[in-house]
Amino acid sequence: MKAARGQLPLANGTRRSSAKSIQDSKDSKDIKKSMDKPGGIGSGDGKSSEQIQLPQIGISEILGLVELLKSKGGREDIYKLAAELKMEFGETLAVIRAAELLGLVNTPGGDVLVEPTGEKITRSKISDRKLIVKEQLQKLSLFRKLSEFLNEKDDHRATRDEVLEKLAELVPNENAEQTFSSLVNWGRYAELYGYNDDSQTFYLDLEENN
Amino acid sequence: MTDPGRILFQLENVFQRFSLPQGDVTVLKNVNFQAREGEFIAIVGPSGAGKSTILRLINGLLPPSEGKIIYKDQPLIGTNMDAAMVFQSFGLLPWLTVAENVELGLEPRGLDRAARRKRGAFYIEKVGLEGYEEAYPRELSGGMKQRVGLARALAVEPEILLMDEPFSSLDALTSINLRDELIDIWSDRDFPVNTVVMVTHIIEEAIELADRVLVLSSRPGTIAGDLQIDLPRPRDKRDKAFIEYVDKIFSLIA
Numbered sequence: 502m503k504a505a506r507g508q509l510p511l512a513n514g515t516r517r518s519s520a521k522s523i524q525d526s527k528d529s530k531d532i533k534k535s536m537d538k539p540g541g542i543g544s545g546d547g548k549s550s551e552q553i554q555l556p557q558i559g560i561s562e563i564l565g566l567v568e569l570l571k572s573k574g575g576r577e578d579i580y581k582l583a584a585e586l587k588m589e590f591g592e593t594l595a596v597i598r599a600a601e602l603l604g605l606v607n608t609p610g611g612d613v614l615v616e617p618t619g620e621k622i623t624r625s626k627i628s629d630r631k632l633i634v635k636e637q638l639q640k641l642s643l644f645r646k647l648s649e650f651l652n653e654k655d656d657h658r659a660t661r662d663e664v665l666e667k668l669a670e671l672v673p674n675e676n677a678e679q680t681f682s683s684l685v686n687w688g689r690y691a692e693l694y695g696y697n698d699d700s701q702t703f704y705l706d707l708e709e710n711n
Numbered sequence: 712m713t714d715p716g717r718i719l720f721q722l723e724n725v726f727q728r729f730s731l732p733q734g735d736v737t738v739l740k741n742v743n744f745q746a747r748e749g750e751f752i753a754i755v756g757p758s759g760a761g762k763s764t765i766l767r768l769i770n771g772l773l774p775p776s777e778g779k780i781i782y783k784d785q786p787l788i789g790t791n792m793d794a795a796m797v798f799q800s801f802g803l804l805p806w807l808t809v810a811e812n813v814e815l816g817l818e819p820r821g822l823d824r825a826a827r828r829k830r831g832a833f834y835i836e837k838v839g840l841e842g843y844e845e846a847y848p849r850e851l852s853g854g855m856k857q858r859v860g861l862a863r864a865l866a867v868e869p870e871i872l873l874m875d876e877p878f879s880s881l882d883a884l885t886s887i888n889l890r891d892e893l894i895d896i897w898s899d900r901d902f903p904v905n906t907v908v909m910v911t912h913i914i915e916e917a918i919e920l921a922d923r924v925l926v927l928s929s930r931p932g933t934i935a936g937d938l939q940i941d942l943p944r945p946r947d948k949r950d951k952a953f954i955e956y957v958d959k960i961f962s963l964i965a
Contacts, residue, residue, distance in 0.1 A: 559885065560854075561881075561888045562854070565886070568888060568891050572947065586883045588882075588883065626895060627837070627896070686850075686855075689842040689843050692842040696845075698846070
């Protein structure tokens with residue numbers, strides 16, 4: 502593999518090293534199969550809010566995935582991708598799920614394929630990327646419901662505890678703390694939500710994008 | 712970059728030795744090179760080859776044991792206020808917010824509060840961190856932390872941007888994204904810096920980003936190669952010419 506080759510002999514590699522799990526395929530195959538089921542991954546159509554869970558994945562990783570796929574011609578086998586990245590299969594899948602939730606990729610069969618919105622984001626400048634992510638997030642029912650919830654509040658603000666409570670209601674099977682942290686990270690990137698950890702205040706980011 | 716600019720700085724017969732209990736260690740041996748304005752230089756070499764030491768010398772944080780650092784035709788004495796550094800481990804202050812971290816280098820450079828705010832906000836937006844102003848480093852992913860490190864360095868509008876393994880604490884995908892966005896920021900007319908020196912141990916990273924690659928051999932570090940990378944950006948790792956550069960640099964080190 503080229504990537505391994507480009508790594509110098511004495512380098513203390515910081516890459517995650519477990520191609521092992523890729524061969525431990527029983528588990529992985531089950532995951533892979535479940536991905537093919539319709540509705541297995543939140544499609545963002547807003548019909549089934551109980552399906553929507555936010556993966557614990559940062560925006561930079563998602564964008565990196567789309568950029569990598571684009572450099573490979575827009576499509577790659579998921580197993581090959583995990584092997585090349587030297588990432589755990591489950592971890593790779595989590596990034597793919599996150600990108601799929603944002604409508605940037607699709608997963609036909611065992612492949613991951615860049616969607617037109619994903620293609621567009623790779624061609625966009627940093628500020629436009631944020632706008633695209635904002636548009637995509639606004640299609641998700643969890644974000645829509647949360648925005649409604651904040652809109653009903655004074656100053657469009659809620660305490661962290663109030664949001665956690667709301668999340669427990671909207672996504673009862675998920676760890677609300679984890680969902681909250683993803684919400685804050687994605688929300689900040691998209692300039693949709695703001696959060697102040699000193700005052701534990703979560704709010705609708707109403708500042709105009711320029 | 713197209714036109715070779717004037718010489719911004721040069722290392723002349725630089726030796727660097729450190730005293731250790733076991734005796735003196737020579738880290739750099741007779742290093743000579745010139746950097747022109749507008750160049751993006753990558754220094755590659757194995758760990759322990761003295762790559763980071765070169766950055767500290769250019770930054771004036773360390774005087775050379777022997778030889779000279781010439782900056783704008785003058786010997787460099789003390790810290791170079793025209794240089795700013797991006798660190799591998801981000802170097803953020805955990806008790807300060809994103810905005811406060813970005814504004815950190817501006818007070819010593821004589822900007823008043825309002826000017827610091829304005830300058831900070833401008834570079835926060837450039838690196839895509841608008842919306843994160845009041846976040847603390849603990850709330851950020853590695854990719855976002857390194858964006859803060861980059862914004863802080865850019866905010867001082869340095870003549871030279873020094874980057875010490877800026878992507879190596881990041882996971883593979885995040886570092887792809889940050890390299891891509893760095894090229895985007897760099898090609899922007901608003902980019903305040905035109906000379907960049909980046910240290911990395913990943914050959915492909917050097918070829919992907921730089922105009923020129925200096926290859927450092929190990930213990931003691933000496934310059935084993937100096938290559939111009941004549942490839943249009945964005946660069947494709949699968950490209951034949953790209954692979955030839957990888958092979959060439961690899962053979963210079965191995």
